[in-house]
Amino acid sequence: MKILVAVKRVIDYNVKVRVKADQSDVDLANVKMALNPFCEIAIEEAVRLKEKGTAEEVVVVSIGPKACQEQIRTALALGADRGIHVEADAMPDSLAVAKLLKAVVAEEKPDMVILGKQSIDSDNNQTGQMLGALTGMPQGTFASEVKVEDGKVDVTREVDGGLQTLRLTLPAIVTTDLRLNEPRYASLPNIMKAKRKPLEVKSPADLGVEVSSNIKLLKAEPPAERSAGVRVADVAELVDKLKNEAKVL
Amino acid sequence: MSILVIAEHDNQSLNQATLKAVAAAQQIGGDVDMLVAGLNAQGVADNAAQVEGIKRVRLADNAAYEHQLAENVSELVAKVGADYSHILAPATTTGKNMMPRVAALLDVGQISDIVAVESADTFKRPIYAGNAIATVQSSDSIKVITVRGTAFDAANASGGSASVEAIADVFNSDKVEFVGEQLAESERPDLASAPVVISGGRGMQNGENFKLLESLADKLGAAVGASRAAVDAGFVPNDMQVGQTGKIVAPQLYIAVGISGAIQHLAGMKDSKVIVAINKDEEAPIFQVADYGLVADLFEALPELEKALS
Ligand SMILES: Cc1cc2nc3c(=O)[nH]c(=O)nc-3n(C[C@H](O)[C@H](O)[C@H](O)COP(=O)(O)OP(=O)(O)OC[C@H]3O[C@@H](n4cnc5c(N)ncnc54)[C@H](O)[C@@H]3O)c2cc1C
Ligand SMILES: Nc1ncnc2c1ncn2[C@@H]1O[C@H](COP(=O)(O)O)[C@@H](O)[C@H]1O
Numbered sequence: 001m002k003i004l005v006a007v008k009r010v011i012d013y014n015v016k017v018r019v020k021a022d023q024s025d026v027d028l029a030n031v032k033m034a035l036n037p038f039c040e041i042a043i044e045e046a047v048r049l050k051e052k053g054t055a056e057e058v059v060v061v062s063i064g065p066k067a068c069q070e071q072i073r074t075a076l077a078l079g080a081d082r083g084i085h086v087e088a089d090a091m092p093d094s095l096a097v098a099k100l101l102k103a104v105v106a107e108e109k110p111d112m113v114i115l116g117k118q119s120i121d122s123d124n125n126q127t128g129q130m131l132g133a134l135t136g137m138p139q140g141t142f143a144s145e146v147k148v149e150d151g152k153v154d155v156t157r158e159v160d161g162g163l164q165t166l167r168l169t170l171p172a173i174v175t176t177d178l179r180l181n182e183p184r185y186a187s188l189p190n191i192m193k194a195k196r197k198p199l200e201v202k203s204p205a206d207l208g209v210e211v212s213s214n215i216k217l218l219k220a221e222p223p224a225e226r227s228a229g230v231r232v233a234d235v236a237e238l239v240d241k242l243k244n245e246a247k248v249l
Numbered sequence: 250m251s252i253l254v255i256a257e258h259d260n261q262s263l264n265q266a267t268l269k270a271v272a273a274a275q276q277i278g279g280d281v282d283m284l285v286a287g288l289n290a291q292g293v294a295d296n297a298a299q300v301e302g303i304k305r306v307r308l309a310d311n312a313a314y315e316h317q318l319a320e321n322v323s324e325l326v327a328k329v330g331a332d333y334s335h336i337l338a339p340a341t342t343t344g345k346n347m348m349p350r351v352a353a354l355l356d357v358g359q360i361s362d363i364v365a366v367e368s369a370d371t372f373k374r375p376i377y378a379g380n381a382i383a384t385v386q387s388s389d390s391i392k393v394i395t396v397r398g399t400a401f402d403a404a405n406a407s408g409g410s411a412s413v414e415a416i417a418d419v420f421n422s423d424k425v426e427f428v429g430e431q432l433a434e435s436e437r438p439d440l441a442s443a444p445v446v447i448s449g450g451r452g453m454q455n456g457e458n459f460k461l462l463e464s465l466a467d468k469l470g471a472a473v474g475a476s477r478a479a480v481d482a483g484f485v486p487n488d489m490q491v492g493q494t495g496k497i498v499a500p501q502l503y504i505a506v507g508i509s510g511a512i513q514h515l516a517g518m519k520d521s522k523v524i525v526a527i528n529k530d531e532e533a534p535i536f537q538v539a540d541y542g543l544v545a546d547l548f549e550a551l552p553e554l555e556k557a558l559s
Contacts, residue, residue, distance in 0.1 A: 016512055017377045026381050094349070095358045118494060123376055124361050129319065129349035138320050138424040141346050144487065154428060158487045159342040160441075160496070165428040166318070172424070178477060178494060179487060215358045218371065219384040226519060229540035235553040238525065238543050246523045246540065248445075248502040249469070249558070 001148070001170070002057045003046040004110035005080065006101055007039035008091075009064055009071045010121045019220045026220050035071045038116025040078070041176040044183040045146060046114050047079035054148050055112075057081050061104050064091045069199065076194035077186035083199040084108075086207065093213045094122070098130035103207035105135055110171060112153065117142050117175040128175035138168040144179040250279030250369060253330050255322075255338040255347075256297055260287045260315065263296040265442050266339035268403035270396040271300055274337050275404060276366040280304045283411070284329055286322050288315035294413045301405035306413045313421035317343050323350035324420035331355065333391065334369070340395035340497075341441075348395050357389035364400035378493040378516040398441055399499035399520055433488050437463075440489070443472035445502045448491055448518070449484070450476035452507020452528065452547055456484040461551045462506060468558050474498065474518075476508045492517035507547050510535025527551075 011017055012032040020027045035043075049055040060080040062068040065088070072083035086100050105113060115128040132139040140146070140155025144163065147154040148170075157164045158177045186194075204211045232238045242249045252274040257267045267283075274281045282305040283297045294308040307329060313321045326347070330336040336351060338344035340362045352359040364382070365373035371386045372394065440446060447462050447469070459473065466473050474491040475484065491498055493516035503521035508514060510526070510533055518524070519538050526539035529546050536542040543550060 011377070013513070017380045019381050026377060093358060095353060095356075098353060120493070121377055123378065123493065124359070125345050126349035126352070126359050126361060129346065130353035130359075132319070133323060133350040133353035136424075138422060139346075139350075141319075142342060157342075159430075160488060162430065162432040162486065162488050164316075164430040167426040167428050169424040177487075179481065213358060214387055214389040215360065216386045216388070217383055218386050220376070220381045221384070223375065223379055223382050223519075226524070226538045228537045229524075229542065231536075231542045231544065234545075235543070235550055235557055238541055239554070239557045241541055242502070242523070242525070246502075248523050 001055045001111040002059065002108065003049060003055045004105065004108055004113045005039070005042045005046045005058060005060045005075065006113065006115045006127070007043065007060055007062045007071055007075050008036045008116070008119050009033055009062065009068045010036045010119055013037055013120055019222050023219050023221055025217060033067070035074055036116050036119050038118055038176050040183040041178070041180050042114040042116055043075050043078050043080060044181045045176060048181065049148065050079065059084065059108055059110065061086065061101065063097050063100050064088055072199055073194050074186060076197040077191045078184065082197055085199060085201045087201055087203055088211055092211045093215060094124045094126035095130055096211045096213060097127050098134055099209045100204060100207055101127070101131050102134045103209055112170060112172055112174060114174045114176065117177055128173050132173045137171055137173050139173040139175070140166050140168055141175040142177040143174050144177050146174055146180065250277070250334045252277060252279055252281045252335040252337060253333040254281060254283045255326060255336065255344070256283050256285040256293060257339050257341060257343050258285065258287060258290065258293040260290050261292055263293050265403060266341050266398045268300065268406060269398040269401040270337045270339045271302065271404035272401040273363065273366055273396045274335065275302055277335055277369050279334065282307060284309070284326065286314040286317070286325055288312050296406070298411040298413050299407050299409050301408040303409050303411040306411050307416050308413055309416040309418060311419050313419050316427040317347065318422070318425055318427065319347040319350050320422035320425050321420045323347050323354060325418055326351045327354035328418060329416060330391065335392045335394060337394045337396055340397050344395045348393055352393040355391055355393065357391050357393055358387060359393045359395070360385060360387060361395050362397045363394055364397050375516070378512050379519065380512065397497060399497050433486055437466060438470065438472045440472045440474055440491070440496050440498055444500050445469045445471035446474050446498050446500045447471050447504045447506065448474035448476065448508060449479055449506050450508030451478035451482065453479060453484060459485055465551060465555050465558070468555065476514050505535050506551065508535055509533050510538065
């Protein structure tokens, strides 16, 4: 079986982003970038399926500016076999990404596509589901367990009420939730090895997709700031404040 | 303009999150219809018909829709929704699972998790774990939107008298099968709508110690939540996680116990009206958003708090 993993380059999750002074967007100049944490989990799952002998090949794809190749190399160091970079000037929106991924799927014909459930920059939570609709593949989103057997995959999903399990016929789409696995770190020898793994660069035109978006960012503002309140000395003072000042008890 | 709101329910009754999505629809303006897809869901349709301001309820009652499988429901919503200017659903795991498929089937973008309606084509939504609020404008012919429940006051559940029409379309994918579910059962109020939420973090040390929070919660009529660290460590189940990638809550009172206050956690609770933090580390970032901060060992503070409230 062949697995395609889609990974996105995003701001490092430890960085607190700020909006630009002119409020045109957030300021990403000189900010540390990294693999989207959910995409790390996606790679880890694919690599584990390969280590178990369930999968033969793990292909990783990333869409965006040239710098995305750093994240593809990281994915290769974590155990993916080869990379595809679809080069686009800016980061396309989720529908455009899904269309590009559909074209990659048509070329690669994977049995499973694993994506993160959400990118931590746009917080969209859309791409995997959109790819499902465009390819007609079934989807197991927000996965906390994935079991492949006889051309099917059982996906346990984290839902608001608890857990739900679905059985999907392959080829299928899986999007990862936090509890699916704990990603490994890349070892130095594997980082060196990753430099020699194949990385193919394509343009949206090569894939026959025109990148556009009908959703325009008009403004980015800082959220309403909460000011730090007061320190209370003890439980008695806390209860008193909640009763008599905040009036929430 | 006409707006289709997708009902969320358990085949028996309409949930609160749907009423929030209706409120967002009413702010956009125009006729608001509701689509109920389910099995033996006449009761839900009857609830929907009573929601104030709903014009028409459209009921698709079929086994294919019993478990809200995205593959089936998205096809139905895309077909029925094609005649509307907006399609709205709550930003719950059900809505997040299904709506992007609808958008892609209609070849339009999706606007996730809106917190404000600026006009019929312009909306506000948090990005970067709530560290920025984006104003976005869509020129798509149909706007597909999910609605953050904490940002809207629920529409009135009664006072309406909509007609209920049956829809016969059946979409039933043979590529997906429902195997089972383990739903958390709790006597306590629902996290998303509880007036008081008490959450525990890694500082709770184990699942057993969450009893300290539960007995306090029972005194206050509160729901119990958790940080990701507490869920990852297996103290409590995933459905209790509050944060950027868990549940978003905005109660009257939020009490964070043994939680450091990472941005991903704050993203899920910083719109609460009053925030209390109990943490033994006076430098913990949670104190920067807390109205009332108590620097204390939680194992001493919690029993005292419970006594004080008895
Ligand atoms: C992609 C991604 C998504 C994430 N999504 C979420 C999310 O949705 N929700 C979420 O919560 N996190 C999320 N996180 C994780 C987040 O970054 C933090 O790691 C997490 O919130 C930390 O949980 P915590 O505060 O319980 O643990 P810690 O940061 O370890 O804090 C424990 C706190 O307990 C205090 N403490 C310990 N013992 C005591 C005691 N006896 N009395 C009083 N205080 C005590 C300590 O002083 C400390 O401040 C996400 C992370 C990533 C990368
Ligand atoms: N530019 C991109 N390149 C590759 N994969 C992407 C890209 N954008 C989104 N994805 C994938 O889709 C997932 C969900 O992203 P989103 O729908 O933007 O929240 C991510 O975790 C990735 O797996």
